[in-house]
Amino acid sequence: MVRLVQSLVDGALQGSVLSLAAVGFSLIFGVLQIINLSHGVIVVLGAYLALMLRRLWGVDPLIALPAVAAVCFAFGYVYQRYLISPAIRRANLLYSLLVTYGVALVAQNAFTLVFSPDNQSIRPDYANQFFRIGGVTVNVLQIIAFVASVLLIALLAFLLRRFPLGRTIRATAEQALAARLCGVDVDEVHALTFGLSAAFAGAAGVLIGMLYPFAPTAQENWTIYGFVVVVLGGAGSAAGALLGGLLLGIIGALTSEYIGPAYPNAVVFLVLVLMLLVKPNGLLGSAFGGSR
Amino acid sequence: MTVSRRAALKMGGTALAYLSAGRAFADSKTITFGGSVPMSGKDSATGLDVYEGYKVAVKYINEQLGGAKIAGQTYKLALQLFDDASDPQRATTLIQKQVDGGTDFFLGSFSSPIVLPSAAITERAKKPMVQAGGGADQIFTRHFRYVFGMYPRASRQLISLVAMLKSMSGEVKTCSIIATNDAYSKAQTAGASASLKEAGVSILDTFSLPPTATDVSGVVNDLRAKTPDVLIATTHSEVSELIVQQLVSTGTNIKLLFFSLGPENAAFRKNLGKYAEGLTFIQYWKASYKYTDPFFGSNQKFYEYYKSATTRKESYQTVAAAACITSYVKAMQDAKSIDPQKVRDALAALDYESFYGPIKFTPDGDGDPVLMGAAIGQVQKTGLEVIFPAKIETAKMIFPLPAWSSR
Numbered sequence: 001m002v003r004l005v006q007s008l009v010d011g012a013l014q015g016s017v018l019s020l021a022a023v024g025f026s027l028i029f030g031v032l033q034i035i036n037l038s039h040g041v042i043v044v045l046g047a048y049l050a051l052m053l054r055r056l057w058g059v060d061p062l063i064a065l066p067a068v069a070a071v072c073f074a075f076g077y078v079y080q081r082y083l084i085s086p087a088i089r090r091a092n093l094l095y096s097l098l099v100t101y102g103v104a105l106v107a108q109n110a111f112t113l114v115f116s117p118d119n120q121s122i123r124p125d126y127a128n129q130f131f132r133i134g135g136v137t138v139n140v141l142q143i144i145a146f147v148a149s150v151l152l153i154a155l156l157a158f159l160l161r162r163f164p165l166g167r168t169i170r171a172t173a174e175q176a177l178a179a180r181l182c183g184v185d186v187d188e189v190h191a192l193t194f195g196l197s198a199a200f201a202g203a204a205g206v207l208i209g210m211l212y213p214f215a216p217t218a219q220e221n222w223t224i225y226g227f228v229v230v231v232l233g234g235a236g237s238a239a240g241a242l243l244g245g246l247l248l249g250i251i252g253a254l255t256s257e258y259i260g261p262a263y264p265n266a267v268v269f270l271v272l273v274l275m276l277l278v279k280p281n282g283l284l285g286s287a288f289g290g291s292r
Numbered sequence: 293m294t295v296s297r298r299a300a301l302k303m304g305g306t307a308l309a310y311l312s313a314g315r316a317f318a319d320s321k322t323i324t325f326g327g328s329v330p331m332s333g334k335d336s337a338t339g340l341d342v343y344e345g346y347k348v349a350v351k352y353i354n355e356q357l358g359g360a361k362i363a364g365q366t367y368k369l370a371l372q373l374f375d376d377a378s379d380p381q382r383a384t385t386l387i388q389k390q391v392d393g394g395t396d397f398f399l400g401s402f403s404s405p406i407v408l409p410s411a412a413i414t415e416r417a418k419k420p421m422v423q424a425g426g427g428a429d430q431i432f433t434r435h436f437r438y439v440f441g442m443y444p445r446a447s448r449q450l451i452s453l454v455a456m457l458k459s460m461s462g463e464v465k466t467c468s469i470i471a472t473n474d475a476y477s478k479a480q481t482a483g484a485s486a487s488l489k490e491a492g493v494s495i496l497d498t499f500s501l502p503p504t505a506t507d508v509s510g511v512v513n514d515l516r517a518k519t520p521d522v523l524i525a526t527t528h529s530e531v532s533e534l535i536v537q538q539l540v541s542t543g544t545n546i547k548l549l550f551f552s553l554g555p556e557n558a559a560f561r562k563n564l565g566k567y568a569e570g571l572t573f574i575q576y577w578k579a580s581y582k583y584t585d586p587f588f589g590s591n592q593k594f595y596e597y598y599k600s601a602t603t604r605k606e607s608y609q610t611v612a613a614a615a616c617i618t619s620y621v622k623a624m625q626d627a628k629s630i631d632p633q634k635v636r637d638a639l640a641a642l643d644y645e646s647f648y649g650p651i652k653f654t655p656d657g658d659g660d661p662v663l664m665g666a667a668i669g670q671v672q673k674t675g676l677e678v679i680f681p682a683k684i685e686t687a688k689m690i691f692p693l694p695a696w697s698s699r
Contacts, residue, residue, distance in 0.1 A: 121533070257510045
């Protein structure tokens with residue numbers, strides 16, 4: 001029983017970070033209908049920015065998190081506005097796949113040039129504190145990451161639901177033409193949405209850099225996880241990303257415990273295929289699919 | 293026909309230039325070593341270590357010795373190594389291109405999944421490959437004649453670890469093994485498992501991880517529940533680091549921790565800081581070893597030159613890679629030829645002491661398990677010490693390891 005509870009706790013804690021890393025991917029897919037193959041790059045960028053702040057000025061990664069998110073927001077805004085959007089305008093939506101894939105390759109090599117291909121870590125000393133309750137071991141940093149992830153995802157949900165920008169994003173996602181007719185600058189909203197998604201990916205990158213070693217090649221994994229989370233939970237909503245991430249974490253932890261540590265990926269992708277067959281819009285469905 | 297003075301001067305100048313170019317070509321014969329290394333991608337951290345070793349040895353021979361002297365001729369050495377991006381498919385395309393282009397001598401990439409298919413191509417072309425990046429048994433059990441490795445095959449690499457555990461007068465009775473699902477790790481695990489059983493150490497669990505594991509909390513939970521006396525991880529550097537991080541962050545204490553790859557790497561130790569202290573690993577080379585060398589003079593002189601030639605911190609893979617170059621030159625000198633077939637035969641017959649240690653290959657091409665076998669090292673005060681075998685130890689082993697919380 002303790003082993004089961006331990007696996008569920010480990011899975012949920014890891015899943016919350018996966019949710020935060022994937023929520024931006026989900027939002028971009030839901031609103032702009034772009035599969036951002038460079039999403040993992042922004043996650044890793046967040047980790048490297050936190051590393052730089054730590055090396056240069058000794059800034060604790062958690063304190064660096066808002067600054068990293070702000071830089072990633074600016075990067076995402078410029079990236080969408082001046083690279084992805086023109087590519088789509090000149091050709092079609094499919095070209096965004098090529099552009100984002102190309103950027104991912106270039107960025108991975110740029111990270112290697114600047115930071116070396118070696119593994120890096122921004123794990124602070126307090127990251128290794130832990131406590132035990134009834135035989136279940138919980139790491140303090142994982143709790144911090146869990147709380148930060150849930151709070152940030154809740155903040156995004158609140159922003160999308162209650163703030164004018166959120167309403168504009170939702171309106172643009174549901175009917176871009178109608179929004180344009182109402183005077184909404186759709187290109188600007190798309191760039192802001194991309195920036196917002198990048199900010200969340202960068203914030204997740206900081207937490208991930210604290211939890212796990214990272215290297216330029218890690219970006220591939222975080223893009224794949226983003227895709228899996230969207231398929232499991234549904235595109236475009238914070239709740240869908242949270243659910244998808246938690247499911248991904250828990251499935252991985254239970255597989256590792258009861259089938260074997262070599263098989264979490266195999267089982268996760270099996271579930272992914274089943275979901276695509278049975279419920280292709282994810283458990284919560286596409287947040288904006290109904291109106292399209 | 294009349295020729296103007298200007299035209300005559302032009303023709304004369306051209307002829308002179310042509311003659312002097314031909315003379316220069318004849319004087320500066322070049323031996324090119326082809327191949328690929330992972331300069332990017334998942335294996336690039338160690339791949340760049342290997343690359344640095346090749347570069348430094350070539351630089352030394354060209355600049356300090358004026359070239360390689362073979363059968364009365366002096367040759368410059370050149371590297372023609374391309375980035376295989378840690379991708380076996382890309383590596384094989386690059387190697388095939390070089391074979392088709394007439395390259396006669398090859399150096400190896402890093403990691404067995406890349407070296408194995410690359411070696412199959414050079415073998416088919418009957419071109420020698422000397423490599424410091426692939427230890428998987430499959431490289432050396434397919435009756436290849438042209439492939440030589442600087443380490444014993446993977447299944448023989450942990451012989452000294454088991455001997456060390458056996459020598460600890462019964463203090464180590466149980467162990468758990470973590471392996472990744474790749475040729476090198478699996479072969480090493482199979483070899484270690486067999487000899488551990490013979491040594492009377494009981495194996496509680498053998499965990500198998502995917503090569504790119506991102507979380508090992510399930511494995512760590514099992515380790516905490518059973519607590520073996522020693523954990524043996526035949527994992528690559530990034531997974532080794534993840535395992536240590538998760539052991540520390542859950543307070544999972546084990547008396548002795550061994551990692552095949554990781555602690556020898558400076559970035560690995562820097563990332564883990566005080567938690568790297570006490571980790572044990574395979575130690576193929578150490579700067580303080582007293583070896584003589586026909587090119588550098590001694591191991592100490594090699595190390596001094598290495599430090600002056602590059603800023604990249606060395607690992608044993610770096611030194612083994614440098615030894616690939618000098619072994620090639622030694623074989624060419626012994627063969628008195630740069631004919632690939634004769635050089636291959638001379639490589640197979642090599643038996644000499646180098647800065648890397650004694651170099652002698654088995655008939656299958658891997659390093660002789662006795663002469664080229666590993667010592668066991670331990671991270672102590674951020675440096676690397678040899679703790680086994682006793683005759684070359686530079687420090688006493690820290691055992692049992694202190695609890696994470698007391699560091």
